[in-house]
Amino acid sequence: MRVLDIDLDFFLSDCCPLAEMGKRPALIGHEPWPEEKVIDFLEKQCGLSANAPVPGRVFETHDYALLYWREQMQKGRLKAPFHITHVDAHSDLGIGRPGPGFVLNSVLPRSTDKREDIEKYYDMSKLDEANYLLFALAFRWISSLDNVRNPKSRPDIPEEILLPGRRDGIQLSSFASRLFEGSNGREPEIPFNVFEDYRTFISPAQYDHVTLAISPRYSPEAADALVPVVSRYILT
DSSP, rough: OEEEEEEGGGGBBBBOOOTTTTTTOOOTTTTTTOOOHHIIIIISSOOOTTTEEEEEEESTTTTHHHHHHHHHHTTOOOOOOEEEEEESSOOOOOOSTTHHHIIIITTTOOOOOOOOOOHHHHHOOOTTTTTTHHHHHHHHHHEEEEEEEOOTTOOOOEEEEEEEEOSEEEOOOOOHHHHEEEEEEEEOEEEEEESSSSGGOOSSSSSSSSEEEOOTSSOOOGGGGGGGHHHEEEEE
């Protein structure tokens, strides 16, 4: 199955610095795309149609995608592992604090049937909108991952999760996780494609689910006008 996972900050002229809690970034220098350009990307490059919206959801912060995917799997509407096209100015693979260390050293050693304790990771303040995809990888939910980036995106993909000497694949690993390979098996190699120039991306197949994160600390208030534009393609 295929999931299109969009962040509103992709549709900006430049990436915003993280705003303080409860505030939004400044508009100057971070203007949102014109509506026509957003529609063109969604329809011509992602293959969406407002006449046939795809099941999905709009939420405030991107980590809620984990909760949505789990809910859909529990309802039998999504089956793991699935492909994710992550359309975002950021990789959300944990480059910032707390970094990949917790997932690599504390989540991976757990048996695979006990890793998906999302509420516990929230309580520990280890899971957030900047690393939720790393958790999805550790849960073995992802079969392949594309990151379609804003042209002004800054480097933020942790080198330690990439296959050695390569940038086209991810394999999570740590000393602690390798101690439990006898029971858990080796972590899967995940094909990983990064589109630094979004214009080179064309979806090869239709999507089964589409989600949109507003990410208010990463996008100016003016970008909210694009939420109903993207929502035309989402059946909630």
